[in-house]
Amino acid sequence: MKLLRWGNPGEEKPGILLHNKRYDVSALGEDYTNDFLGNGGLDRLARFLEQEGAKLPAVPDLARTGIPLANPGKIVCVGLNYKDHIRETGFVGESEPILFLKAMSALNGPYDGVTIPKNSVETDWETELGIVIGKTGTNIEKPAAMDYVAGYILHNDISERAYMKKRGGTWDKGKGCNTFAPLGPYFVTKDEIPDPGNLKVWLKLNGEYMQKGTTADLIWKVPELTAYTSEFFGLFPGDIISTGSPAGSGIGQMPPRFLRPGDIIEYGIDGLGTGKQLLRSYGG
Numbered sequence: 001m002k003l004l005r006w007g008n009p010g011e012e013k014p015g016i017l018l019h020n021k022r023y024d025v026s027a028l029g030e031d032y033t034n035d036f037l038g039n040g041g042l043d044r045l046a047r048f049l050e051q052e053g054a055k056l057p058a059v060p061d062l063a064r065t066g067i068p069l070a071n072p073g074k075i076v077c078v079g080l081n082y083k084d085h086i087r088e089t090g091f092v093g094e095s096e097p098i099l100f101l102k103a104m105s106a107l108n109g110p111y112d113g114v115t116i117p118k119n120s121v122e123t124d125w126e127t128e129l130g131i132v133i134g135k136t137g138t139n140i141e142k143p144a145a146m147d148y149v150a151g152y153i154l155h156n157d158i159s160e161r162a163y164m165k166k167r168g169g170t171w172d173k174g175k176g177c178n179t180f181a182p183l184g185p186y187f188v189t190k191d192e193i194p195d196p197g198n199l200k201v202w203l204k205l206n207g208e209y210m211q212k213g214t215t216a217d218l219i220w221k222v223p224e225l226t227a228y229t230s231e232f233f234g235l236f237p238g239d240i241i242s243t244g245s246p247a248g249s250g251i252g253q254m255p256p257r258f259l260r261p262g263d264i265i266e267y268g269i270d271g272l273g274t275g276k277q278l279l280r281s282y283g284g
Contacts (some may be wrong), residue, residue, distance in 0.1 A: 002188050003017075023058055026047060032068065034238030042189060065111060069153070072107070106190065122162040124160070127202065129196065131225065140235070153272065188272055188273075213246025
């Protein structure tokens with residue numbers, strides 16, 4: 001299933017994508033919350049669609065697409081998980097995955113636009129596969145890791161490189177700015193993505209391809225990352241693990257090319273849909 005939410009910010013309703021068309025499932029009586037994921041909501045939705053799918057009202061064509069999950073608990077991001085991206089950033093790879101948290105105030109819809117922070121000079125893009133957790137777990141063993149995965153989501157890990165590298169402290173300064181975590185358009189259940197290790201990952205800047213990668217090049221794969229992350233963070237339904245980005249980000253261009261007001265990024269991953277963001281200036 002491809003779950004979506006639609007409507008004005010703060011007023012989103014649950015929906016579903018069927019035959020490439022959006023339908024309203026408000027009659028289910030539940031939003032796509034963490035409790036929904038953790039308490040059998042996907043099974044209830046599947047049964048509801050079997051019974052009521054032919055009667056669902058269509059979502060209006062011009063209705064906004066919102067964040068597909070109502071209240072993610074956290075986004076744990078994985079840094080430097082593609083060798084080609086390590087080379088282009090100038091960072092040094094580590095012997096274990098690098099983990100950092102993305103602020104929930106950075107959450108943003110798939111077409112809502114991205115604000116370049118005040119005094120930013122190096123705002124950058126990173127298209128990433130997000131793992132959506134479906135049940136609670138800590139110290140998960142790798143063979144059982146996929147049992148904790150509910151599905152996948154498209155994430156763009158927007159980053160301010162100068163904040164990360166030149167302002168002291170941790171990466172979080174450049175990762176959690178407002179609008180820096182656009183998600184969606186869909187939360188896609190894992191049955192629709194049988195091989196998350198073989199998906200094309202791409203991004204265009206103003207119509208020109210910048211990223212053309214594949215999740216086959218992930219250093220640490222979905223089961224490893226799920227198990228590893230659970231050693232350090234309790235994982236709960238609705239949590240997201242963002243798996244890292246392939247080469248082609250702005251910092252890797254010759255010369256580096258960072259985002260400016262008026263730029264448009266379009267990006268996607270096989271099976272997860274596409275996002276599109278207009279870049280705007282702070283206060284603009």
